[in-house]
Amino acid sequence: MVAVPASEKDDLRRVLDDEGKPLPGARVPNIADATLTKIFDVMMLTRIMDDRMMRLQRQGRLGFYMKSIGEEASHFAVAPLRDADWIFPSYREQGAWFWRGYTIQQFIDQLFGNQDDPVKGRQMPVHHSAKWLHMVSISSPVGTQIPQAVGAAYAAKVMGKDDVSMVYFGEGTSSTGEFHVGMNFAGVWKAPCVFICRNNGWAISVPSSTQTAAKSFAAKAVGYGMPGIRVDGNDLLAVWQVASEAIARARAGDGPTLIEALTYRVQGHSSSDDPSVYRDPKEPEIWEKKDPLNRLRNYLKHRGMWTEAWETELWEKYNQEITDALAASDKKHAPAIETMFDDVYEEPAWNLREQRAYLLAQNRSKNPHHHG
Amino acid sequence: MPTMNIIEAVRNALQTQMRADARVVILGEDVGKFGGVFRATSGLYDEFGSDRVIDTPLAESGIIGTAIGMALYGLRPVPEIQFSDFIYPAFDQIVNELAKFRYRSGGQYPCPVVIRTPVGGGIRGGHYHSQSPEALFIHTPGLKVVAPSNPYDAKGLLLSCMRQNDPVLFMEPKRIYRASKGDVPEGEYTIEIGKASIVREGTQVTLLAWSGMVSIAEDAAKQAEQAGISVEVIDLRTLMPFDIDTLIASTQKTGRVVIVHEAPRTCGFGAELIAAIQERAMEYLEAPIMRVTGFDTPFPYSLEHEYLPNADRVLGAIRQTLEW
DSSP: OOOOOGGGOTTEEOSBOTTSOBOTTOOOOOOOHHHHHHHHHHHHHHHHHHHHHHHHHHTTSSSOOOOOTTOHHHHGGGTTSOTTSEEEOOSSOHHHHHHHTOOHHHHHHHHHTOTTOTTTTOSOTTOOOBGGGTBOOOOSSTTTHHHHHHHHHHHHHHTTOOOOEEEEEETGGGGSHHHHHHHHHHHHHTOSEEEEEEEOSEETTEEGGGTOOSSOSGGGGGGGTSOEEEEETTOHHHHHHHHHHHHHHHHTTOOOEEEEEEOOOOSOSSTTOOGGGTSOTTHHHHHHTTOHHHHHHHHHHHTTOOOHHHHHHHHHHHHHHHHHHHHHHHTOOOOOGGGGGTTSSSSOOHHHHHHHHHHHHSOOOOOTTOOO | OOEEEHHHHHHHHHHHHHHHOTTEEEEESSOSTTOOTTOTTTTHHHHHOTTTEEEOOSOHHHHHHHHHHHHHHTOEEEEEOSSGGGOGGGHHIIIIIITTHHHHTTTSOOOOOEEEEEEOOOSSOOGGGOOOOHHHHHTSTTOEEEOOOSHHHHHHHHHHHHTSSSOEEEEEEGGGTTTOEEEOOSSOOOOOTTOOEEEEOOSSEEEEEOTTHHHHHHHHHHHHHHTTOOEEEEEOOEEETOOHHHHHHHHHHHSOEEEEEEEESTTOHHHHHHHHHHHHHGGGOSSOOEEEEEOSSOOOSTTHHHHSOOHHHHHHHHHHHHHO
8 A cells, every 4th residue: 555645535624725725624824925825935945945956966966865855844844933943954955944034055965975064975865954943963873853853842841941943754764763762752641842743755775655554654653642643744734733833832831732734756866766666657646736835826826926937936046046056065065174173072182183183194085975 | 059960950951051042942852741750851851941941752863863954053952862862862863863853964063962861770661761872972983971960060961962962862860860969160160071980089099980880889988998998989980981080090000990880791991991001001911800790691680680780790890909
């Protein structure tokens, strides 16, 4: 069994139909025009960036990339957060980074691990970190961020702040011990934490049906004493609505919420993946009809807030900014060699100082992975 | 000056720092109302309350994972892992997360968490209450590893650990938690991380030990003295970063080194010390550096007395290195 199309699930929270029109009787969240406009803008940037970076990877100019096409609406569960709230991302929420103010140049500098990379070339592409945005460093082993988010939420609570933590992970990650442990601690502590399970149907080659025998991923919340909400993760308005409710609940001291955002990984897990080996090539077609960007576009049209000229302007603007950022990145060097030894500890001890001196005294080798 | 055992010294350090810094919180299994299975946090729940002395659900990866999040947000957590044998469910959180946060975030996210955990055998606890896993964590870039052997050092080092900004694994020698007693100042003092202590001066052989093995090394040195052999005993106190200067200076003086540790022999920390010493002081060495260690077996229950290094074996190694 593969992911079930959203419309077949009656417990699914939806606001928009697949065409982007409000469903009959749906409670439409009150989102300011400027906010909706900004969300569409950032969603466009996310889609354009993904497309450009994957092409760059295919040209052999970028080592690795992970696209989020088709899942972008789920990134905007962060939109109702305050700037002081914390986000513990997984690796497929590009929109959340841009929403918070991470720049195109920072994003690209990280992908190339150059001298201006915010993480100083320490991690492979898409492992961002931006403390100034309260966005926590991404880790590859899945689920580790879940108990960490709960710890941050607990800390806010005992320090008398009303900050909320939001943590992202995929449905595959719900199989890890870290998911169980994090959810359990959060329930016991009534931690102000919002869990976003991005159920995109596939964990690399393994379908969601292999991850659980439960009725849904949201159903797992019962075991941890918190509400579990299923939402159409391709419906921006519904995502905003359930996230707002969960954030308000957390901030009021009423504890955590698990949100399962039902969406679909339209393309491969990463640039290293080939979905044609393990899934029916017709399956993504079902989901392309539920494309979150298209639904938001149609909704904005319906509200009289979209014009073709605006979208064209965004398209051209972001393509140009990406081109400029790539050109700037091309002129940047790798981080200085001695920086390899920085930040292991606050101060390097004798062993690191000795190893640094040794490396600096060696003849320079040519980097076999240099792109550019 | 009051006399304290190691448990009391640890508790005193925690209390001192919690009074000085409201960001310090303790979390773990049974650390709250009960005060810990070894009583190290006894009384702290009453003084500081359940927000700062937290009885967690029973899951080590959750204890460390949430401690990391607390530290990222701005607290200074001091989690307790009840026995170091139970630390492995948290291994990923310690090795891939805690130890790497500062580095992988380009210095954005320091992660000042001090993990306290009892180590070592000799309490009839079998495999799951006796291990000495220091080598696994010394081999983890980003982590500091501290292993005191007496009450004075335990308090001074624990205070230092809680006042710096790197993650630390703080290993406490459980067999001598109560047996080791000494004068410990009530007030504040710190011992520098990364500095060994020469607990006994000597001229012919250098004995290197840490944690529960320091008292064994001292016993062996006393017996050696009666046989007319002058032994210098060094307590490493910090295992990462270890005090290379003190080790080399002593090696240069004695020319003979014996290392004592409880952990299994192969790839134990002794192997690294041998490598580091011979790289820097080969010309001073009069004999191969010897090791007296636990065996490459799981920690046994009925035969733990046979497993653990003792003064006789250490004395044997001392003689061997002199006769080589």
